[in-house]
Amino acid sequence: MMKLNWIELLILCLIFSAAECGFHSLQFLSSGLVKSTGRPVFEQLLLFDGVEISYCDSRTRQEQLKPTLQTKHLPETCDEARADILAFLYETTPFINRTVGVVQRRRGCIQSDDGSVSAFEAWAVNGMDFLTFDPESQKWTSQSPSSETVRHLWNKDKERNFAFRHFIRHLCPEMIQKITLRSVNKNTELRVFGKPTAYTNQALLRCHVTTTDKSAGSVHLVGDAAPQAIWTSVTGPVPSGDGCVILRLTARIYTQKPNTYGCTVQTGSHNRTVYWDGKTLDGTDLANKFNSNWKVLSLLIGLGFTIIASTILFYGIIVLRKCDKKIPVPKKLDSLMMRLIENSSSPELKIIALSFVFGSNIPEKYKESLEEWAKRMKEKDLNYYDPDYFAGNSNVSEI
Structure with missing residues (x-):
């Protein structure tokens, strides 16, 4: 794209508040696009203080005035600008060391309240700066190495350069004086x-x-x-x-x-x-949509956890049932063993019989015999291990 210079800075100032800056600008933005068929298409947009006031193309070649323009003192056609673009494509393209797809031209003027005029003309190829024109010296300056040959050719065409200078230095300011925009309510x-x-x-x-x-x-x-x-x-x-x-x-x-x-x-x-x-x-x-998606996601997460918990619980029950089958179920009590439990006067014998029949699940009614046996065993152990018992027993012989 063309580089930003002091002229463009002034134009930007115009765009936002032309009256405050004390300037008015008129810009002719032309372009030529080379189609795949080889036939170029031309377009031109005319801006006054940054506002579109007219449009013209190669199809109609007639200026189409915008509703923002109150006056109509403008050229009726864009034939001159179109001819300049076509001449560039047909005459100068062979001297450029690259394929030309798009040619852009920006020309116009800026007029201050004191009547002084600044004019500008610049060309670009494929979006890159190519040549700029100095209206005072009527000379071209290269902005790209590929533009040197074209610069020499254009500097020799004094008649065309004079016409370019006359347009941007004289005709353009005259147009500015005739242009009036419609008043727009602030909205x-x-x-x-x-x-x-x-x-x-x-x-x-x-x-x-x-x-x-x-x-x-x-x-x-x-x-x-x-x-x-x-x-x-x-x-x-x-x-x-x-x-x-x-x-x-x-x-x-x-x-x-x-x-x-x-x-x-x-x-x-x-x-x-x-x-x-x-x-x-x-x-x-x-x-x-986000809240709905989050609710659906939360529901899916909750459902997933429920399925996982149910699966764990289901398999846990199966495992417990398998383990429960391995625990021996008490057989039918043997009548002889039960008589031994009921009639035996020896707690030790009762405990052995009870353990054989019931294992660790001894019924409450037999726990009294178990407690009596435990008490006797404790007293026996105490007598066996108590030194005072042995010291007071006269039946124990010294070793």
Whole structure:
């Protein structure tokens, strides 16, 4: 693209507030596109103070005036500009060491309140600077190594260079004096909408401002959740071509908090704030979609845990049943053994019989015999291990 110079800086100043800067500008933006068939297509856009006032192309060759233009003192056709573009494509392309797909031309003038005029003319090839024209010296300057041959050729064509200078230094300022734009009421529109992303819990919040109030210079993200935005970027203000200025804010946010995000645009006369309703430009509800997806996901997670727990419990019961089958079930009590338990006067014998018949699950009615046997065994052990017992027993002989 063409490099930004002091002329373009003045033009940008004009775009946002021509009256305050004290300048008026008129720009002729021409282009020629070479199609695959080899036949070029021509287009030209005419801007006054950054506002589109006329359009012309190779199909009609007639200037189509825009509604923003109140006066009609403009050339009726764009034949001259079209001829210049075609001459470049047919005559100079062979001298350029590359294939030419697009040729761009920007020419015009800037007039200040004191009547002084600054004129400019520049050409580009395939989006890169190619040649620039100095109207005072009527000489061309190369902006690309491939333009040297063309520069020498054009510098020799003094008649054409004089015509170029006359147009941008004299005819262009005369046109400026005859142009009047329609007055536009100051109006500011702010639209806030979301765009889905690859992450279901995130969205791109877009705040789009279109205003005829050229004092509008900024748009901000506001709301309780604004500090939680992942990132924010602002572009503009830039002219829309119809007398409006466009600003745009883009922020990456979390979709579960729709009504806590908003945007505020500041103008010289008032501020306007709009909060996001959680929807996209086509009306899709991103916030509810996220909440629905989260509910479905939670339901699936809960269902999954329930299935897993049920499976574990099911197999646990099966294992316990298998283990339970290995535990011997008491056989039918032998009548002789039961008589031994009932009639024996020896606790030791009863305990042996009880253990043989019931194992560790001895019925309550037999636990008295077990306790008596345990008591006797304790007394026996105490007598056996007590030194005083042996010292007081006269039947024990010394060793």
